[in-house]
Every structure is written in C-alpha cells, then in structure tokens.
Amino acid sequence: MREYSVPVLVDVPLSANCADIVFERGEQAPGTVLISRKIGDSWTPVTAAEFRDQVAGVAKGLIDAGVEPGDRVALMSRTRYEWTVVDYAIWAAGAVSVPIYETSSPDQVHWILTDSGAEVVVVESEAHERTVVQAMEEEAGKPALWCIDAGGLSELTASGADVADETLKERRLARGGLDLATLIYTSGTTGRPKGCRLTHDNLLFTARNVARGPLEELFEVEGRAALLFLPLAHSLARIIEIVLIETATVIAHTPNMKNVAPDLQEFKPTFLLGVPRVFEKVYNAAEQKASASGSLTGKIFHRAVDVAVAWSRAESSGGAGAGLRLQRALFDRLVYAKLRAATGGSLTAAVCGGSALGERLSHFFKGAGIEIFEGYGLTETSAPSAVNIPGANKIGTVGKPFPGVTLAVADDGEVLVKGRHVFDGYWNNPEATAEAIDEDGWFHTGDVGSLDADGYLRITGRKKEIIVTAGGKNVAPAPMEDRIRAHPLVSQAMVLGDDRPFIAALVTLDPDALEQWKQANGKAGLSHAEVCADPAVVAAVQKAVDEGNILVSKPEQVKKFVILETDFTEESGHLTPSLKVKRNVVLRDFAKDIEALYG
Template sequence: MREYSVPMLVDVPASANCADVVFERGEQSPGTVVIKRQTGDGWTPVTAGEFRDQVAAVARGLIASGVEPGDRVALMSRTRYEWTVADYAIWAAGAVGVPVYETSSAEQVAWIVSDSGAKGVIVETEAHEATLGTALAGIDAKPSVWCLDRGALSELSAHGADVPEETLKERRHARSGRDLATIIYTSGTTGRPKGCCLSHDNLLFTARNVIAGPLDTLFQVKDPAALLFLPLAHSFARLIEIVLIESGAVLAHTPNMKNVAPDLQSFRPTFLLGVPRVFEKVYNGAEQRAAAGGGAKSRIFHAAVDAAGAWSRSEGDGGAGFGLRTRRALFDRLVYGKLRAATGGRLSHAVSGGSALGERLGHFFRGAGIEIFEGWGLTETSAPSTVNIPGANKIGTVGKPLPGVTVAVAEDGEILVKGRHVFESYWNNPAATAEAIDESGWFHTGDVGEVDEDGYVRITGRKKEIIVTAGGKNVAPGPLEDRIRAHPLVSQAMVIGDDRPFVAALITLDPEALDQWKEANDRETATLAELRTDPAIVEAVQSAVTDSNKQVSKAEEVKKFVILDTDFTEESGHLTPSLKVKRNLVARDFDKDIEALYH
C-alpha cells in the first residue's frame, strides 16, 4: 500500500476554538478591515472591532434565549454577511452550528432539525420560515426560530443586552479543540444525509495549516481579499470562511450566483475559491462571446486558447520558446487581459474543489494569467485533504496532502486518509462511523485513484460508481463525464453501462448556452424538445463525446448517447445541493430513455 505524508506546520493548542480569533483580533487590532459588506452598489468595510461586537451581541442573545453549551443551532440561509456573524456567534455562545442548504425541502429540513436535536433555527427569509413551519409540524420539541430578513440579529442583540461580558467569556472558553463545532449533513446521492461531526480542532488544524503551508502565497499579496459565493452550508465554503477569518484576508459575500460577475468587478478579489462548474461557465461564456462576434474573433479566441495551453504545458516563461512567448504576449492584450479585467483586474490565483477541473481548463487559465490550484477532500476531512501549490502545480492531479495529512492507496485502489482533520463520527450513527473508519484509523474515502512517487494524488472515480459492463470491463464514469460536460452546450452528463453490452450516456443541455445558440442560429422560437434532435446540436454534442472518448480504451468509450428534454437540477431532485448527480434517481426517472439506447 503506497503511503505519502506531509509533516504538519502548525500545532493548534488543545484549548483553541473557532471563535477565539474574532475576539483576539477585535482587541488587538480593532480598526483593521476584515470584511466588506455589500450595501447598495458598493462595499462597506467592517472592522475587526465592529465584527467582534456584532458577534458578541448575537452570542449574548442566544445565551439569553436558553442556548446552552453543546446545544445545536441550525442555520438556513444563502451566503451572506449575516451568516458569518451568526456562525461565529453560535461558537461564541458555546453552541454547535448545523448548516442547512437554503434550497432544502421541508422533509430534508425536518430530518436535519430533528436528527441534530436543534435548540434553535436561524432562517434567512419568510419563505424559509414557512418551509421550517411545515418541517416542524411533526416534531414535538419545537426549537426557537429567528428570521434574518425580519431583523433576527438585531432581535437577538437586544434580547441579550443584559447578559454580562463575563458570562459570554465563560461560555466561549468552555469549548476547546476536542469539542464539537459543527454537524454538517452530507448531501447524499442516496439515502438520508448523515451528520458529519467536526470538532474545533478539525477545523482550526486544517485552516491554519492551509494558511501557513501550501497556499501561503495567496495571503502574501498586497491587501488579500476573496469573494465567497459558494453555499456556506457546503463544507468547502465553510472551511474557506474560517481560513479567511483566521488569515485576516478581507472576506466578502455574494448571495446570488447570478451577481458573481458584476460583484467580481466591483469587489476586485486577489484570489477566488470555486467549483469546476464556475470556471467552466467563465470559459464557455468567453468562447460564446467570441463566436457571437464573428469568424475572426472566434478564430482569435481559439488561437489564444491553444497558446495558453501550450505556454502552461511548457511551464511558462522558463520553458516556452521565443515564438510562443510572443504569441502569448499578443493574446494577453487581445484576450487574456480582458478576461482578467472581468474579474476585477487583481485576480491571479484560484482554488478549485468539489469535482474534477480537468487539464484543459487548468492549462488555459494558467496560460491566461489566473492559476487554478485543484484540491480534493470530503466533508469528513474538514473539506480539503490535498491541494496543488504555487510553484509546484501538477495540473491533472489534486495535489499533495496538506501538512499533517497522510494518504494511502488500498489494494482495491481506494484512497485512504489519516490526520487531525478527519472527523470522529457521524451523529447518532455508530454503524456508519465504523464502516468509514477502520481499526487502524484510516478513513475510507470511497474515491478511487493513485498517488505518484512525488506524492501527488490523482482521482479516477468513485468506488461505488464504477461501472462493470456485461463484458466485465470496469469503467470509471467521472473522467468521461467531466470531459463531455466541458462543452459549452452541455449542462450535465451521466455515463451508464452497468451489466450492459456497451457504455452510453444521458446528456442535458445548458439553458443559458442554448439561448445564445438559438439567437446566433436564428432559432429563437425552437423548443428544447425540438433542439435535442436538431442535427447541428447532435453534431456538437457528438464532438464532445468523441473528444471524451480519446482518453479511454475502445471498451470504455461512450458508444451511444441521448440528449434529454430537460436538465438535471436540484429543484428536479436530480442534483444534490453540491451539484452531484443522484444517479439512482436519474436512472429511475429516465429509464425509458436508457432502455431506448440499448434497444
């Protein structure tokens, strides 16, 4: 079994908890700007002192409302400033945060609130409050409910005005590294979500070693700042929040994904943290704008893409010849500079997680002047376990283990992980815990991959998602799906073929890209049902499938596909909140399309 370890850089004290930094920085440098809050068309700075005071006031309100140390408080909201205030206030009161996706159904909310035994729930909107009301109908012990849009933070602050400072201090210091900090319910592609228990030490150990180690360069630039737009109910975004607060980099929030582009331009971050779909959208948008500008612009864009990829693969200025350096300099003025300007002009680095980015996008963005460091991990590992690093970015891998982390590959190819970032248990589920963590302390991730001689990890698929065809061929669907999904017209792809004679795929079209295609091809009135069989659309999707097949053997190739007349979405029930395809539900709901592929 191949193992690879990286020594830890920061040993977090046993007494530390996540709320400490807010109060320490608020006392030591109260005038330092730590957050910028979106107000109207601008960004209002929030100092360390102001943030501390707001967190303390809300924490007192929770204490006055009867929240005791170790009690769970659920938080259901989009990514916004108030989430971060409430999150740290929950910790300051000695309680445990339980994030809930704001898109969750009443049934999902009922499960999380009841299973966690939440003492209180903070929701964002009146619509969320209505969902919660439905969810609580069958729950005997009703939690307290506060609504952000109806002044929850002000209400709590006023309610806790008489709670002494000493009481708050005692509450905060009562929680240490071993104590539970949060229960994050895994979105789950099958079955009910499991509550993943992460301690203060899990989160702080991960965050502080990330800051001091692999990504320290991101925090050494002038006025480091990041725009957070991923759902804070997701473990990746939650860890990012902690990293930014711990590092002192300026944090800003975007609650609406549709506003990301203008918010990037106005906030001007120095680095970005996202999922591959975000970077795919940026690339596809640029490609479609070039296509809409006519043949010359389209040719220039694709030549720029080729030059960016070649420059990146040659390892930049140190390996590129004179001709390639000249071409890249030309395209920097024509294409890359405009792309960077669209992100605010200060962005030079990004971190990608959640699923595979792919080498094509990795090389393009590095060549265009925005280097993306791909990482990997799970909720059970406090989000990241590995990440690529500045100066040693091996595109196509998910990087080396973080400081203090050990990875190994089992005999069956499964990636195993050890470290202080690994969770201790699933909430109220000892059987699932025993299944995930073996007697030697290895966490079985369920991901299949390899570790090279330099310690770089490459993920090839999910153990439970491996397809075995009727001919006995093992096929990892992930790499095939990632390459197909990279096409501008494609939204989702699900590769199938278990016990079937060949591999096939269900493919959906991207609504935004399709609207642009319809306009460019004078087909504005065409319906999705008509377009999914349009020869030009089918040919375009076939090109994506053909390109994806280049990376696998003949037996693993996608032989047939069908374009569906709908998209997979969270609302349709076919995607988890973290945008993973629920394969069993897709297979059930589109069984006729699947059968048609094989008959």
C-alpha cells in the same frame, strides 16, 4: 499499499476554538477591515471591532434564549454577511452550528433538525421560516426560530443586552479543540444525509495548516480579498471562510449566483473559490461571446485558447520557448486581459474542489493569467486533504497532502486518509462510523485514485460508481463525463453501462449557452425540445463525445448517447447542493430513455 505523508506545520493547541480569533483580533487590531459588506450599491467595510461586537451581541442573545454549551443551533441561509456573524456567534456562545442548505425541502429540514436535536433555528427569509414551520408542524417540541430578514439578529442582540461580557467570555473559553464545533450533513447522493461531527480542532488544524502551508502565498499578498458565493453550508466554502477570517483576508459575500459577475468587477478579489462548473461557465461564456462577434473573433479566441494551453503545458515541463512566449504576449492583450478584467482585474488565483476540472481548462486559465489550484477532500475530512500549491501545481492531479495529513491508496485503489482533520464520526450513527474508519484509524473515502512518486494524488472515480459492463470491463465514468461536460453547450453528462453490452451517456444542455447558440445560428424560435434534436446540436455533442473517446480504450468509449430535454438541477432533485449528480435518481427518472439507448 502506497502512502505519502507531509509533516505538521502548525501545531494548534487543544485549548483553541474557532471563535477565539474574532475576539483576539477585535482587541489587538480593532481597525483591521475583515469584511466588505454590500449595502445597496456600495461596499461598506466592517472592521475587526465591529465584527466582534456584532458576533458578541448575537451570541449573548443566544445565551439569553437559553442556549447551553453543546446545544445545536441550526442556520439556514444563503451566503451573506449575516451567515458569518451567526456562525461565529454560535461558537462564541459555546454551541454547535448546524448548517442547512437554503434550498432544502421540508423533509430534508425535518430530518436535520430532528436528528441533530437542534433547539434553535436562525433562518434568512420568511420563505425559509415557512419551510421550517412546515417541516416541524407535527413535532411536539418545536425549535425557537429567528429570521434575519425580519430583524431577528437585532432582536437577539437586544434581548442579550443584559448578559455580561464575562459570561460570554466564560462560555467561549470553556470550549476547546476536542469539543464539537459543527454538524455538517452530507448532501447525500443516496439515502439520508449523515451528520459529520467536526470538532474545533478539526477545523482550526485544517485552516491554519492550509493557510500557513501550501496556500500561504495566496493569503499573504497585499490587498488580499476573496469573494464567497458557494453555499456556506458546504464544507469546502465553510473551511475557506475560516481560513479567510484567520488570515484577515477581506471577505465579500454574494448570495445570488446571478450577481457573481458584477460583484467580481466591483469588489476586485485576489482570490476565488469555485467548483468546476463555475469555471466551465466562465470559459463557455467567453467562447460564446467571441463566436457571436463574428467568425474572425471566434478564430482569434480559439487560437488564444490553444496558445494558453500550450504555454501552460510548456511551463509545466521546462518552460516555453521564445515563439510561444511572444504569441502569449500578443493574445494577452487581445484576449486574456479582457477575461481577467471580467473578474475584476486583480484575480490571479483560485481554488477548485468538489469534482475534477478538465486538464485543458486548467491549462487555459493558467495560460490566461488565473491559476487554478485543484484540491481534494470530503466533509468527513473538514473539506481538504490534498491541494496543489503555487510553484508546484501539477495539473491533472489534486495535489499533495497538506501538512499533517497522510494519504494512502489501498490495494483495491481506494483512497485512505489519516490526520487531525478527520472527523470523529457520524452523529447518532455508530454503524456508519465503524464502516468509514477502520481499526488502524484510516478513513475510507470511497474514492478511487493513485499516488505518484512525488505524493500527488489523482482521483479516477467513486468506488461505488465504477461501472462493470456485461463483458466484465471496469469503467470509471468521471473522466469521460468531465470531457463531455467541457463542451460549451453541455450542462451535465452521465455515463452508463452497468451490466450492459456497451457504454452510453445521458447528456443535458446548458440553458444559457443554448440561448446564445440559438441567437447566433438564427434559430431563436426553436423550442428547447427542438433544439435538443437539431442536427447541428447533436453533431456538436457527438464531437465532444468523440474527443473524450480518444482518451480511453475501446471498451470504455461511449457508443451511444441521448440528449435529454431537461437539465439536471438541484430543484429537479437530480443534483445535490454541491452540484453532484444523484445517479440513482437519474437512473430512476430517465429509465425509459436509458432503455431506448439499449433497446
């Protein structure tokens, strides 16, 4: 078994808890701007003192409402300023935060609320309130409920006005590193979500060792600012939120994905957190725009892409030559500067997690002046376990362990993890905990990968998703899926082949890219179904498949594919909130299409 460890950099005291920094900074540096809050069309700064006072007000309201230390308080909201206030207020009151994705169904909400035993729920909107009421209508004991949009936080603050500052301080200081901070329910591609028990120490140890270690450079720049738009109910966005608060990086929240582009240009962040699909869409939009502007512009863009990729590859292996540097300088003026301007002009770095980002796309963004650092982890590991770092970014890997983490690859290829960031088990599920953490303390991730001699981790797939063909060939679907999905017209790709004679794929098309394609090709009148069958579209997907097939052996190559007339979305039930494909649901819902491929 190959192992690789990185020593602890920041030894967080077990007396610390996540809420401490809010009150310490509010006292020591009250004028520091922590958050930029969008009110109407303008961004309003929120100082450390203002943030502390709002957190304290809501925390006192929770105490007045009867919330006791260790009680679970659920939070169902989009990514917005109030989410962060409530999250820290729950900790300040000594309670445990239970995030719920704002897109969750009544059945999912019912499971999380009843399994966690949450006695209080804070929701964003009246629609969320209706979901909670519907979810709990048959339960005898219903949780108390406050709605942000209906003035719920003001109500809590007013009701807690008589709670003494000393009472709040006692509540906060009574919670330490070993106490439960949050229950994050895995989004679950199969079965019921499991509640991951994460302590204050899990979160703070992770946040401080990441912020003062591998990514310190990103959080020490002058004018540092970050735009958060991924769901804060997701463990990756959540830990980044904590890192940003700990490092006093100015945070802006974008609750609607449609507002990301204008908010980037207005807020001008230096740092961004995303999942691969976000960066794929940025690239695809730029390519579609260039192609729609005429054949010459399209050719310039594609040449600029080739140069960016070549320059990045050269920089990773000794440095680019003079000719390549000149070409990059030219295309920086013609193409790359416009791309950076679309992100606000200050963005130079981003962290990407959740799944693999294609190597070519990573090289392109680096060559264009926005370096993307891929990382790896799971909810059970407080999100990250490994991450690439400035100055040592090995594209194609998810980096080295961050300080205090040990990674190993077992003989069967499974990635194992140890460290203070690893959760202490699943809520109300000792059987699942025993399956996940072995007697030697290793957490079994279920992912398959490899460690190189320098300690860089490469993920090749999920252990349970390894396809075994009828001929006995083991195939990891992720690399091929990533390659196909990189095409501008493609939204999702799912590789098939378990117990089948050959590998095949289901492909869906990106609705936004498809509209641009229809306009550019004089086919605006075609229906979605007609476009899916259009020879030019089929040929474009075939090209993406062919490019992926070059990278793998013949038994692993996709022999046939079908373009589905509907996309995989969270609303359709085919994606988790973190945008992972629910393979079992897709296999069930598109069984006829699959049988037709192998008929």
